[in-house]
Amino acid sequence: MPLDGFDLRADALLLDVDGTLLDIAPTPQSVEVPAELVRTLLALGERTGGALALVSGRPLDDIDRLFHPLEISVVAGHGAELRIAGARAVQLAGSLPAALKRRLQAIADERNGVIAEDKGYAFALHYRLALDRAEELWEAVGRACAAFQAGSLEILPGKAVIEVKGSAFDKGTGVREIMKLPPFRDRRPIFIGDDVTDQAAVAVMPEFGGLAFSVGREMQGAAGMFGSPDDVRGWLGALARTAAIAS
Numbered sequence: 001m002p003l004d005g006f007d008l009r010a011d012a013l014l015l016d017v018d019g020t021l022l023d024i025a026p027t028p029q030s031v032e033v034p035a036e037l038v039r040t041l042l043a044l045g046e047r048t049g050g051a052l053a054l055v056s057g058r059p060l061d062d063i064d065r066l067f068h069p070l071e072i073s074v075v076a077g078h079g080a081e082l083r084i085a086g087a088r089a090v091q092l093a094g095s096l097p098a099a100l101k102r103r104l105q106a107i108a109d110e111r112n113g114v115i116a117e118d119k120g121y122a123f124a125l126h127y128r129l130a131l132d133r134a135e136e137l138w139e140a141v142g143r144a145c146a147a148f149q150a151g152s153l154e155i156l157p158g159k160a161v162i163e164v165k166g167s168a169f170d171k172g173t174g175v176r177e178i179m180k181l182p183p184f185r186d187r188r189p190i191f192i193g194d195d196v197t198d199q200a201a202v203a204v205m206p207e208f209g210g211l212a213f214s215v216g217r218e219m220q221g222a223a224g225m226f227g228s229p230d231d232v233r234g235w236l237g238a239l240a241r242t243a244a245i246a247s
């Protein structure tokens, strides 16, 4: 990916986490955050005047734990949570019905290797350790959701994960919210993401004159593609150094 055409004084960087900045791991808890990446993000945060945000399906607490001690702006929970670095977190979405969550938890409990993750506004079933059960798991989740107000729910496919969330918010609505706020406002957003759920953020880029890049797969609306998270990390590192030289 070329480095010219980017200006860290005028651009805002919006970065998905898993599969974009971090290599996918067997479980969400076992991902590794390279120390070099934290240094790169710190440098980019300074060079952009704070216009750097992580845009993730993970809960905000999870992001903070992973990237500790980095103080960073975050669109978390697929757009359910928003925090500008140094400010208080804002909840943009309500919780899923408790009865639905109990039902989804039971689906995980009944199956070996399926790990449940209650995010409040969403519920994820990770099946990386039970890939052979994917089809049957999908059916069970579909049945559970159909019993509730199906129109208000969304079932998201991910990499060995099925996630159920309210349909009123996504990474696109979350990105719209953060782009209203300084220091993001009036900047050109550059979004990088790898997954189906990132498509919503890619789709809102034109509203802000922004650019999107995908990782490891072609994505509709993306201006280019990185091969892997390692390529993204390398590019961001080079971008941080280039900006340092230019300024």
Ligand SMILES: [Mg+2]
Pocket: 016, 017, 018, 019, 020, 193, 194, 195
């Ligand atoms: Mg991802």
